[in-house]
Amino acid sequence: MPQHSPDSLADTIAPRILRGERRALARAITLIESGRADHRAQAVALLDRLKDAGRSALRVGLSGTPGVGKSTFIESFGMMLTAQGKRVAVLAVDPSSARSGGSILGDKTRMERLSRDPNAFIRPSPSQTQLGGVARRTREAVMLCEAAGFDLVLIETVGVGQSETVVAEMSDLFLLLMAPAGGDELQGVKRGIMEIADMIVVNKADGALKSTATRTCADYAGALRLLRKRPQDPDEFPKAIMVSAVEEMGLQAAWDDMQLLAEWRRASGHWATRRAAQAQYWFEEEVRQGLLARLTTDPVARARLAELGAQVAKGKALPGVAADEMLNWLAR
Known part of the structure; x- marks a missing residue:
């Protein structure tokens, strides 16, 4: 996929999606499924552009x-x-x-x-x-x-x-x-x-x-x-x-x-209440997934995780104690 700024890609694809073009929809789904940071930025911009489609x-x-x-x-x-x-x-x-x-x-x-x-x-x-x-x-x-x-x-x-x-x-x-x-x-x-x-x-x-x-x-x-x-x-x-x-x-x-x-x-009002609760659930899920991603993408965090994991494997630390130490380290 060629490089685009987040806004330029959203400007290009969003109108085509709103017209119901299946090829544009397929491309957009490929974009949101990508794990690349630049693709993620483009996907967020696109979703933000479409959120008011009504x-x-x-x-x-x-x-x-x-x-x-x-x-x-x-x-x-x-x-x-x-x-x-x-x-x-x-x-x-x-x-x-x-x-x-x-x-x-x-x-x-x-x-x-x-x-x-x-x-x-x-x-x-x-x-x-x-x-x-x-x-x-x-x-x-x-x-x-x-x-x-x-x-x-x-x-x-x-x-x-x-x-x-x-x-x-x-x-x-x-x-x-x-x-x-x-x-x-x-x-x-x-x-x-x-x-x-x-x-x-x-x-x-x-x-x-x-x-x-x-x-x-x-x-x-x-x-x-x-x-x-x-x-x-x-x-x-x-x-x-x-x-x-x-x-x-x-x-x-x-x-x-x-x-x-x-x-x-x-x-009865259950529809709107449920959708609001779902939106909050996915916000919290994104936060959880972001924290987990930090453990695997940040080299310092990954090294600290490996260090504590080695101590647990050798019996030098209990899993719960090591986990608390890791969480406290992340919170600093």
């Missing part, structure tokens, strides 16, 4: 274990909405290798029809070992998609057992996609992810699995009724529903439920 999309987080059919569901769901004139952006986070940092980034391959739709935008990003399976800059990518005029932004998380609560801090609705399974399957679902889910979507409710899906959906509906009532939910939410992404069954009903919940939260 555009907002419905942000939907989607999680589920591998093989549950997330990509198939997203493609069928997205194609249904684009046929209705909606613009749909998909930010799909692929697992990164903890050893090499590499990622397959195969979502465009799995969603071939949707990737060719002019009203859709699919951006696979590596999770970069981030907790929750959400790339660190995904929230900023959501903001870019909103500025580009998309009506719905789907955030697909890795779903490999990490804490998926991170996606709830950047979405308006959170969907948990499940597959039909036996009665013991409910025991394997963590209570924490059940508590943040707004809808549990049982996929693959077709063919020989339809009756199993019906029982599974009833089991989850029963489990949701046992959870404590949340103030951000109207009656009947959170809820469990059945869909078949392959047969495109239940997708419109799922969309109707999402809109119903979103409109109720807007009218």
Whole structure:
């Protein structure tokens, strides 16, 4: 990427993003994902330029274990909405290798029809070992998609057992996609992810699995009724529903439920309150990440960390005591 001053690049790309140009949007997301200091300055300037665009999309987080059919569901769901004139952006986070940092980034391959739709935008990003399976800059990518005029932004998380609560801090609705399974399957679902889910979507409710899906959906509906009532939910939410992404069954009903919940939260004030809380959360997260970055980029801090780490490894200092010393050193 050629060198630009932060303002000049923002002046060039921002109008193109506001016009909904997908090529400019893709370039901007590449910019915000970069770890280079000069790219970061350009990204901050660009986001600042776009923050007053006054555009907002419905942000939907989607999680589920591998093989549950997330990509198939997203493609069928997205194609249904684009046929209705909606613009749909998909930010799909692929697992990164903890050893090499590499990622397959195969979502465009799995969603071939949707990737060719002019009203859709699919951006696979590596999770970069981030907790929750959400790339660190995904929230900023959501903001870019909103500025580009998309009506719905789907955030697909890795779903490999990490804490998926991170996606709830950047979405308006959170969907948990499940597959039909036996009665013991409910025991394997963590209570924490059940508590943040707004809808549990049982996929693959077709063919020989339809009756199993019906029982599974009833089991989850029963489990949701046992959870404590949340103030951000109207009656009947959170809820469990059945869909078949392959047969495109239940997708419109799922969309109707999402809109119903979103409109109720807007009218009741929970929408604005939640978005304000999310903004504060990400401010604090940026501070935390900045402090961690200092430990790895500042040579003096890195040397002090290595020195104290060596003392802990040799048994000359307790981990907690050494950590306190490191924090006190940083605070000086």
